[in-house]
Amino acid sequence: MTLSERDLKVIWHPYTQMQTAAAPVGIVRGEGACVYDEDGKCYIDAISSWWVNIHGHAHPYIAAKVAEQLKTLEHVIFAGFTHEPAVELAERLLALLPSNQAKVFYSDNGSTAVEVALKMCLQYWYNKGEQRTKILAFKNAYHGDTFGAMAVSGRSAFTNAFEKLLFDVEFIDLPTADNISELRSKISALSSQLACFIVEPLVQGSAGMIMYEAAYLDDLMQHCREEGIFTIADEVFTGFGRTGKNFASDHLQHQPDIMCFSKGLTGGTMALGVTTCTQYIYDAFLSDDRLKTLFHGHSFTANPIACAAALASMDLFTQPETVQNIQRIVDHHREFAMKLQGHPRIKEVRQTGTIIAIEWETGNDTSYFSNLRDSLYQYFLSAGIILRPLGNIVYILPPYCITNEQLGYIYSTIQQALDTI
Ligand code: PMP
Numbered sequence: 001m002t003l004s005e006r007d008l009k010v011i012w013h014p015y016t017q018m019q020t021a022a023a024p025v026g027i028v029r030g031e032g033a034c035v036y037d038e039d040g041k042c043y044i045d046a047i048s049s050w051w052v053n054i055h056g057h058a059h060p061y062i063a064a065k066v067a068e069q070l071k072t073l074e075h076v077i078f079a080g081f082t083h084e085p086a087v088e089l090a091e092r093l094l095a096l097l098p099s100n101q102a103k104v105f106y107s108d109n110g111s112t113a114v115e116v117a118l119k120m121c122l123q124y125w126y127n128k129g130e131q132r133t134k135i136l137a138f139k140n141a142y143h144g145d146t147f148g149a150m151a152v153s154g155r156s157a158f159t160n161a162f163e164k165l166l167f168d169v170e171f172i173d174l175p176t177a178d179n180i181s182e183l184r185s186k187i188s189a190l191s192s193q194l195a196c197f198i199v200e201p202l203v204q205g206s207a208g209m210i211m212y213e214a215a216y217l218d219d220l221m222q223h224c225r226e227e228g229i230f231t232i233a234d235e236v237f238t239g240f241g242r243t244g245k246n247f248a249s250d251h252l253q254h255q256p257d258i259m260c261f262s263k264g265l266t267g268g269t270m271a272l273g274v275t276t277c278t279q280y281i282y283d284a285f286l287s288d289d290r291l292k293t294l295f296h297g298h299s300f301t302a303n304p305i306a307c308a309a310a311l312a313s314m315d316l317f318t319q320p321e322t323v324q325n326i327q328r329i330v331d332h333h334r335e336f337a338m339k340l341q342g343h344p345r346i347k348e349v350r351q352t353g354t355i356i357a358i359e360w361e362t363g364n365d366t367s368y369f370s371n372l373r374d375s376l377y378q379y380f381l382s383a384g385i386i387l388r389p390l391g392n393i394v395y396i397l398p399p400y401c402i403t404n405e406q407l408g409y410i411y412s413t414i415q416q417a418l419d420t421i
Contacts (some may be wrong), residue, residue, distance in 0.1 A: 030057025052268030111144025142206030240264030244353030267313030
């Protein structure tokens with residue numbers, strides 16, 4: 001039996017299984033921007049797996065650092081104890097972040113980083129004795145699949161079954177020149193109920209790589225600060241170079257009160273979540289007479305191996321070579337976007353940093369799991385490229401080590417698909 005046949009007998013996969021009849025591809029190893037199946041076929045990972053492998057696969061430097069850590073200290077309870085990888089990672093991360101970020105809270109993945117951020121805000125207002133339990137978020141947002149993170153994500157097929165159990169969230173449109181003053185008024189009117197405003201800065205990933213202007217986001221976040229509403233930048237996807245700068249928040253003047261990270265944090269090697277916050281928020285918990293703690297903790301909080309992987313990933317991320325690679329991808333994407341302009345099958349091409357999205361004309365078939373989506377996915381897979389369209393949106397966000405040749409092959413395959421499908 002192949003790996004894929006054995007898998008089908010015993011594994012329940014996220015999302016894919018029930019929509020596509022096709023069996024999962026069995027992957028046995030990875031190297032650079034490629035992963036290889038049981039027959040040795042190479043697949044170029046054009047989406048850094050689930051947007052995580054910023055340095056490509058099985059990077060020898062990260063592997064060595066992880067192995068070293070595994071032999072030294074694999075895990076220790078993080079309540080009442082600490083260790084070098086956790087402390088060093090917090091120090092180095094804070095040094096890269098906007099200057100108001102002062103404390104690091106560890107968790108397990110992107111969704112839990114968001115849960116922690118929301119709980120910090122909700123518990124802050126509870127401690128203060130204020131009834132601020134409503135959360136502000138953008139329509140079509142995606143912040144994760146756990147209950148709190150799902151609650152602040154845009155309502156869709158993902159959330160229908162749980163609708164009655166979700167938080168009280170006010171969803172607003174993305175800001176534009178036309179609606180910005182209306183949005184400000186809406187926020188002001190609701191301010192006494194609002195605990196926080198959570199955003200995916202600059203790019204709404206799962207909604208289909210929807211990109212929006214930093215200036216209007218800045219305006220709204222600043223307005224929230226004036227109204228005493230905490231701002232949360234969910235940088236789980238946009239962090240670590242994706243938008244061309246270290247973090248999407250680096251494109252803003254406003255410094256968020258809370259930030260969430262995962263995905264690229266460990267270079268895609270280990271699951272780890274981080275929520276950072278200001279000294280002000282931390283101090284508010286210290287000084288509260290009733291609680292004096294944030295009621296949240298995970299068994300694997302600050303796992304030393306995951307922290308060591310993140311440190312190794314950060315070593316690579318801060319090398320001049322990575323900065324150059326990011327710029328190289330940004331430039332190549334820009335050239336490709338120019339080439340695609342005016343193609344009759346394309347509705348829109350958009351780019352932010354190393355992310356490029358090509359929106360296909362759909363005709364009548366507008367459903368998310370459309371035939372078009374399946375055809376595109378299968379087309380790229382047979383060409384040896386991992387590209388998982390979001391509905392009719394094909395996007396590339398490659399590992400930064402991708403070669404020009406591999407990028408060129410992805411671009412030309414997309415061009416062929418445009419003329420074929
Ligand atoms: N926030 C954002 C912006 C994301 O894109 C994602 C994952 N796509 C998450 C949170 C959830 O992260 P995870 O899948 O690691 O729970």
